[in-house]
Amino acid sequence: MAEKYDVAVIGGGPAGYVSAIKAAMLGGKVILFEKDVVGGTCLNRGCIPTKSYIKTAETIEEIKNAGKRGIVNDPKTVVDMEQVVAYKDGVVKKLTGGVAGLLRSHGVTVISGEASLKDKTTVVCGGKEYAAAATLLCGGSVPGAIPIPGTELEGMLTSDTILDLKEVPGELCVIGGGVIGCEIATAFAAFGSKVTIVEYAQALIPMMDKELSAATEKSLKAAGITIMTATAVSQISKEGGKLTVKAGGNGIVCDKVLLCVGRKPDLSCLGSLSGEIKTEKRYVVVNEKMQTSIPNIYAPGDINGKSMLAHAAFKMGETAAKNALGAKERCKLSLVPSCVYTLPEVASVGMTEAEAVKTYGKDGILTGRFPFAANGRALACGHPEGLIKVIASKKYGELLGVHMMGAGVTEMIAEAASLMSAEVTVHEIAEIIHPHPTCSEAFMEACADALGKCIHLPKK
Incomplete structure (x- = not known):
């Protein structure tokens, strides 16, 4: 038995x-x-x-x-x-x-x-x-995979197999500009590869708030990565030891191709x-x-x-x-933080601005931003790139979404998720004393900016 x-x-x-x-x-x-x-x-x-x-x-x-x-x-x-x-x-x-x-x-x-x-x-x-x-x-x-010719060729990699490469590819083409694709592109660009990202959607990491998606694309380009959005890949071929990715009207010649189109x-x-x-x-x-x-x-x-x-x-x-084992518990996933470990990092929780506008109307929300270029700790550490953006309901001050880009923000997003879970309003967060100098105080400042009372930004 x-x-x-x-x-x-x-x-x-x-x-x-x-x-x-x-x-x-x-x-x-x-x-x-x-x-x-x-x-x-x-x-x-x-x-x-x-x-x-x-x-x-x-x-x-x-x-x-x-x-x-x-x-x-x-x-x-x-x-x-x-x-x-x-x-x-x-x-x-x-x-x-x-x-x-x-x-x-x-x-x-x-x-x-x-x-x-x-x-x-x-x-x-x-x-x-x-x-x-x-x-x-x-x-x-x-x-995941895509139904195009050539995905079986030698030199094609997945997010699993690329992590065992024992040499840095001279040229690497990443098909898919989602979270995994952008992270691996960041790593191999730093290692010395000439990296190209091809993404079918209109923007990188399409689920991200548009403002941070655009900022991420800008930072990846600054790192030397070529970005091709709104571009479909039709086939992959191999000749003379090199792979060619046909993307739009272009042929991208490379040593390795990472197929990174989701899971x-x-x-x-x-x-x-x-x-x-x-x-x-x-x-x-x-x-x-x-x-x-x-x-x-x-x-x-x-x-x-x-x-x-x-x-x-x-x-x-x-x-x-x-x-x-007999309980009746429900799992709520509305406030799951998302993190992207590019350089700089990106993290978010809750609604994007577009989602908030769709739900509450453009006049029903407040938005606040605080750039790390105005944050003392970020400047001292040499990481002035990025910002923290908050979205709140105008009526009650409920925090609807928080979007961060900058060094260490994947650690900082937990505070936002915790306060949102506890239903703490943007009014209250703007009054919470944060340690100085820290990057985390930029979250408080962004909340204050949403209310039009940020001390460390010029008067609007």
């Missing part, structure tokens, strides 16, 4: 390992199946590896600009990609090992292998069956129930409890497409674990 568990979790990524630990904390007997290495895309091929590369790029920029501070050195830098990859792999190994240790400490049974549903209460893995009262489908996602859910975990569990536009349909169309089966994380971010997956995983 199959051994029985309270909760079975298929997939050990952010949604999977967090839900397994949470279920164990709540007293459940839990089993987790992972076909690769625990930690999922985030730890192994996504968030953590790319941030390791971005920090290397940031270090290169600091070295190049050190002379401005009176530091006498040779600003010429050469990247040893084998060491870059080795450092990244060391960080990844430490974190994935830490996750494995957490699972052991909470008594979660971990099975290595590809698992899928046999029926509503049975998971099969490696020819063995495991019974569970509730199952959490945490299959995550895989890199799609990995539905292999649905197994025998793939025709029974409801899906829509490839994603598993879930309610706010993370339940699928089958009540004892849950699907938190990328697989449901609600928010393909690791921190959203953490929250969805916890919610699913609680409900799998």
